[in-house]
Amino acid sequence: MNAAADLAERLARVRARMRARGLNLLIIYFNGQHTMLRFNPLLYLTDFKTLGPAFLFVPGEGEPALLISPDWDLPRALEMVPFATVRSVVPPLLARAAANIAKALPRPLAIAGREHMTAGFAQEFLLLIDGDAGDAGDLVDGLAATRTEIELERVGRAAAIADAGFAALRDAARVGMREHELAAEVEHAMQCAGSEDNYGLLGAGSHNLAVRAPTDRRIEAGDLIIGEITPCYRGYFAQLCRTLVLGTPSELQLSKYDLLIRAQEEGLRAALPGRSSRDIAQAINAVIAAAGYAEYCRQPYMRTRGHGLGFGGVVPHDVNEGEGETLAPAMTLVIHPNQYIPETGYMMLGDTVVIEAQGPRLLTATPRRLYWKPA
Amino acid sequence: MRTMHPVLKRGALLWDRDLLPPACYAARFGRIQSLIAEEGDDAWLLFGDVERYGHVAYFSNFLPRTRSALALVPSRGDPTILVAAGPRDIPAAKTLTWIEDVRPLGNAGPQVCALIAEKELAKARIGLIGIEESLALPEWNAITAGLPQTQWRNRTAAMMGLRRVKDRFEQAALRRSALAVAHALDAVPQLIRPGMTTRQLAAAVDRQLRLAGAEDVRILVAGGTQCGRSLRPADDILLQQGDEVMFYAAAEMQRYWAEAARTFVLGCAAAALQALAGRAVAALAAMRAAVAPGVRIADLHARAEAELADAELRASASAYGYGHGIGLDAEEPPYVLAGSEERIAEGATLALRVIGHSGGQGIALGNVIMAGAAGAEVLIEAPGLIECEM
Numbered sequence: 218m219n220a221a222a223d224l225a226e227r228l229a230r231v232r233a234r235m236r237a238r239g240l241n242l243l244i245i246y247f248n249g250q251h252t253m254l255r256f257n258p259l260l261y262l263t264d265f266k267t268l269g270p271a272f273l274f275v276p277g278e279g280e281p282a283l284l285i286s287p288d289w290d291l292p293r294a295l296e297m298v299p300f301a302t303v304r305s306v307v308p309p310l311l312a313r314a315a316a317n318i319a320k321a322l323p324r325p326l327a328i329a330g331r332e333h334m335t336a337g338f339a340q341e342f343l344l345l346i347d348g349d350a351g352d353a354g355d356l357v358d359g360l361a362a363t364r365t366e367i368e369l370e371r372v373g374r375a376a377a378i379a380d381a382g383f384a385a386l387r388d389a390a391r392v393g394m395r396e397h398e399l400a401a402e403v404e405h406a407m408q409c410a411g412s413e414d415n416y417g418l419l420g421a422g423s424h425n426l427a428v429r430a431p432t433d434r435r436i437e438a439g440d441l442i443i444g445e446i447t448p449c450y451r452g453y454f455a456q457l458c459r460t461l462v463l464g465t466p467s468e469l470q471l472s473k474y475d476l477l478i479r480a481q482e483e484g485l486r487a488a489l490p491g492r493s494s495r496d497i498a499q500a501i502n503a504v505i506a507a508a509g510y511a512e513y514c515r516q517p518y519m520r521t522r523g524h525g526l527g528f529g530g531v532v533p534h535d536v537n538e539g540e541g542e543t544l545a546p547a548m549t550l551v552i553h554p555n556q557y558i559p560e561t562g563y564m565m566l567g568d569t570v571v572i573e574a575q576g577p578r579l580l581t582a583t584p585r586r587l588y589w590k591p592a
Numbered sequence: 593m594r595t596m597h598p599v600l601k602r603g604a605l606l607w608d609r610d611l612l613p614p615a616c617y618a619a620r621f622g623r624i625q626s627l628i629a630e631e632g633d634d635a636w637l638l639f640g641d642v643e644r645y646g647h648v649a650y651f652s653n654f655l656p657r658t659r660s661a662l663a664l665v666p667s668r669g670d671p672t673i674l675v676a677a678g679p680r681d682i683p684a685a686k687t688l689t690w691i692e693d694v695r696p697l698g699n700a701g702p703q704v705c706a707l708i709a710e711k712e713l714a715k716a717r718i719g720l721i722g723i724e725e726s727l728a729l730p731e732w733n734a735i736t737a738g739l740p741q742t743q744w745r746n747r748t749a750a751m752m753g754l755r756r757v758k759d760r761f762e763q764a765a766l767r768r769s770a771l772a773v774a775h776a777l778d779a780v781p782q783l784i785r786p787g788m789t790t791r792q793l794a795a796a797v798d799r800q801l802r803l804a805g806a807e808d809v810r811i812l813v814a815g816g817t818q819c820g821r822s823l824r825p826a827d828d829i830l831l832q833q834g835d836e837v838m839f840y841a842a843a844e845m846q847r848y849w850a851e852a853a854r855t856f857v858l859g860c861a862a863a864a865l866q867a868l869a870g871r872a873v874a875a876l877a878a879m880r881a882a883v884a885p886g887v888r889i890a891d892l893h894a895r896a897e898a899e900l901a902d903a904e905l906r907a908s909a910s911a912y913g914y915g916h917g918i919g920l921d922a923e924e925p926p927y928v929l930a931g932s933e934e935r936i937a938e939g940a941t942l943a944l945r946v947i948g949h950s951g952g953q954g955i956a957l958g959n960v961i962m963a964g965a966a967g968a969e970v971l972i973e974a975p976g977l978i979e980c981e982m
Contacts, residue, residue: 250643268597290822334729336732397604409795427680427684
């Protein structure tokens, strides 16, 4: 399947949901603030990443129409979006222009993305469209729970970029370098490999409490460098978490990292179609608890054992013991038993996987071990 | 200028206390409390998100790396700041601010209601800063529903009045950001070469800025035939000998933004491009010459347009905008617009630019200028067309 056919299939899925609800028009709003942990239905249904706030109009029949801002970005949109109707407007006129387009389209209609509207913008726009619009936030929720072939290729490409990012980290890390300088080298390698964004955290210390943003601290011999590397390729994310010791790791560090590896292996074994994502968290926590760290299997010593990833924070969302969602083939998620351990500090291990019939397949290829290089 | 919003500010995150000492924030906090009293309010509720964090950062120095922050400033007493982070991130958040009371923000509606009730302000008159402009509707609805007796007033304009004039610490921070952007763009002639993609070129400039300590970097670029159409995020278009490259870069360092735009040619520029650049240089120079305290901002717009006889260039330059204030937000008032009645304040800092297209070619020139009592100080020069030896 090519990219255009894949996009058409995604639109068909939305239209089926619209028909089931008796809708003749779906209006999708996105505010231009991209996040890794929130599904962006406008990007999902256009393959176009907007610079600013934008609307997508999906009628029950016929082609969708896209309205973007700022207006000077129109040429890029025309090059990339396959729809015949692509318009642009200056941001202050977006609400009025969108309402005018909506008036000419069939009803009943519903709006997705209301939660992205600011108070001022929503008050203006909702008045202009006569206020009879239902909420369709739940209509687009879960749309991207599983990946198509084309989407999987993109997540796979992002995973390869993440591997390149960690290779750059290993290569560049040295005593005396500032944390943000190391982060810059990782970023540069990934951008050159095609990354368009990155949810990247990187810290170093002899005893880390959690992963954090890089500072100007100079890296010292014996530091553990922990990195959460999350590049984005054509809107699709993959994540890799690893730990590098600058110097020779102690037996204690090696044995505690083995604990994380064993925990991840158990988590991977539980990541089967039909099972709950909760099972992954339980499997990971069981290994860590058996080693005497049960009390550290909660905040603030860890946050979650993984989360949906690929296209925003999609199903199965956060992987925790409390609630779970049923895993299905072609779901992509990161499984990371990142953990604070009192003897070693916080260490990181995480990989992006795709759920398949026989079990999860790792998309990130960096071998799972504690890394080290001479100080 | 509008750029692609990243999912996270992933550069260096720290508080440089030599550049921005706690005393400067104490002074700003004092000015805000005086203004609250002048407006007859009991407190102000300030909102900032990762895109527009200036209201909160102005007095707290706090920067949300992702999502948002809310601050409650009473007319007397200490402020509280709610930051969109988990409990384990609060110690790191506290390293960025002098404020003692830093709390994790999860669900803004109930948390703001609880905070205002805790401070015995539920029946008070509260000024809103950045709320209508940036806070999401469901969160605002939850706040107003939970506090039916509170009187709300929009005070964003009053706050912007304070922020428009940069104090000496802000000016120092802006100079530093500008210097980093200038250095990164100065390096482009050594980096650019045929066969590279705009993505590789942008990555190289991004690296320079992050090595210099940038918290966030934004780049828009156009290469070859793209120059006739629009700036955009970097992509895989290959640059060739003779191509032109329009390049816009902005960087945020210690919360303060600077931006610049330049146009490069891989080799020698054709006469038509030189002519286009000449018009843009004249327009930018005309704006720059007019920058002084008290000047109507609309005059800058008029001077720029007067130099752009080419209608296609003028229309596209107008779409990109001729500029705006710059500081804690990448775009701040005043905006260089026709008909604007605003005047340039002493100490204001402006990002001025001429970016446009004509006849299948493009030009991008932009700089940052500070309006001082003694005249305009150019923080980043905007040389004309830059021909790079290949």
